[in-house]
Amino acid sequence: MKENKIILIDLNMTGFGHFEFNKNVINHISKNRSMIFFGESKLVDILFKNCIYKNNIKFNKFFFPDANSKIKLLFREILAIIYITLIFISLSSRKKTIEFYFLSVIPLTHFYVKLINVFFSYKVTIFLHGELEAFKKQTNLPSFKYYYSIACKAIKIFNNYFKYIVLGESIFKNLNKIINTENISFIDHPYSYDEIFHIEKTNKVISFGSVGKAIIGEKNSHLIFKLADFIRNNNVSNIDNSKFTIVGTLSKDLHSYANDYVDFKEQSGMLSDVEFETRILTLDFILFFYNSDSYKYTASGAFFDCIKYEIPFIAIKNDFFNYYQEKYGPIGYLEDDYESIEKRILLILNASEEDKLNEIKVFKNNLKTMKASLKKHTNNFFENIK
Structure with missing residues (x-):
């Protein structure tokens, strides 16, 4: 077993949110190494049931409400900032190198992580998802465009110790047209490709x-x-x-x-x-x-x-x-x-x-x-x- 230095955090999703993505990233990373995962309580329960290498993972739960109102969005940001501050401080005394992977993170907290890490110098990798929609001139998130644009601005600052991963080469190429992608890489969306037993068709429909x-x-x-x-x-x-x-x-x-x-x-x-x-x-x-x-x-x-x-x-x-x-x-x-x-x-x-x-x-x-x-x-x- 490799030394425990990998910290995975989801500071956005609840319940079944990003289930396939989270499950597969956790299963891949925990295959040959120990790791710690922080996430919302129901999300942790669901992932625990679907993780292959449970003995390699230490799960930590926290309370996180759904984002179904603007007030709750603000409350989520306050909670996330408190959580990440406590996590960063609690791990700072460890002598081993810590590497963080944010599976998802809400915009203001994303910005805050960039600022607070100036004092900790952790290696941080952030997976980018729907927040990138704010780069579009017309978006399906018009009421939250400025909110998500905070994350887009955060991507561009304080990039020492930070890396980003987007879920597809076509996404990377489109980003490359509008921002510096020096610290951005891409991977195809992690997914389960188990053997499928197809149903034999019995009609011509x-x-x-x-x-x-x-x-x-x-x-x-x-x-x-x-x-x-x-x-x-x-x-x-x-x-x-x-x-x-x-x-x-x-x-x-x-x-x-x-x-x-x-x-x-x-x-x-x-x-x-x-x-x-x-x-x-x-x-x-x-x-x-x-x-x-x-x-x-x-x-x-x-x-x-x-x-x-x-x-x-x-x-x-x-x-x-x-x-x-x-x-x-x-x-x-x-x-x-x-x-x-x-x-x-x-x-x-x-x-x-x-x-x-x-x-x-x-x-x-x-x-x-x-x-x-x-x-x-x-x-x-x-x-x-x-």
Whole structure:
């Protein structure tokens, strides 16, 4: 066992937040070394159940409220600043070198960490997520744009002892156009790539679906209902050869868009792991309705569900999807806009059975290759953490 010097902290997420990312980073780092993890109580409980090398990890819980109001945002910042001050001071007496990895951190606390570390000189690495959206001129977080821009400003100052990691080369390249990326590196979003047991199809129905919680906004989840209605009314000769599904739950504001052509679960909270996997494995294509400016600075977790389950996608072109399609070959259909998605699905449904199977086979072979490559690259990245 290597000397215990690795400290992982999440000063943002609660409960299942960033579950796949946190779980996989912890499992990779704790594989051959001991480490300490600090996080919100429910998040720690969930991660503890899903960590492989529990004996190598010392878990520490703290109270952290959800960010569902501006007052709570401020309260979270105050608590996070107190927590990080206490953690930094408590470890300062140790003779061994301490290295911190922030899996996620809220903006003001991010800025504060940069300031307080002037006195401690710890080596600090911070993973960057949705806060990078503040670099966009138009963002899906308009009311919090200035709040998140604090983190963007923090990235640029006091960079001795600090490193950053973004979740994708396309994100790194976009950042490189607007800021100095000398202390920034990239890694593909860490994900679980366990062996998948595919369900053998017993009919010729082509199943399309969205993955994750269906919401209005940048995700444009309401369009799956519009799409299913369009296909139902424009595919008369093959009216029963398609199915539309939401692998996840619906936000309340989506119920007014619902129709009988899309299958979805009426429940709050997340689907169980078994139910999620059962439903996603029925899909032939995963649908994305994000616009072309999406995923410019942030990664898509649902995109990696495509990779894990070897299911091709149909999506509107964006930098993130384009990058992987160019690198690994066709792994789905990239379209110019929503109307092109409608046309693409009609083409798929009206193609011969042989053409459908051959095209899907090409996609799946490339997805298998991509999955093996991502798994190898991720392993190599974390093995280099000493």
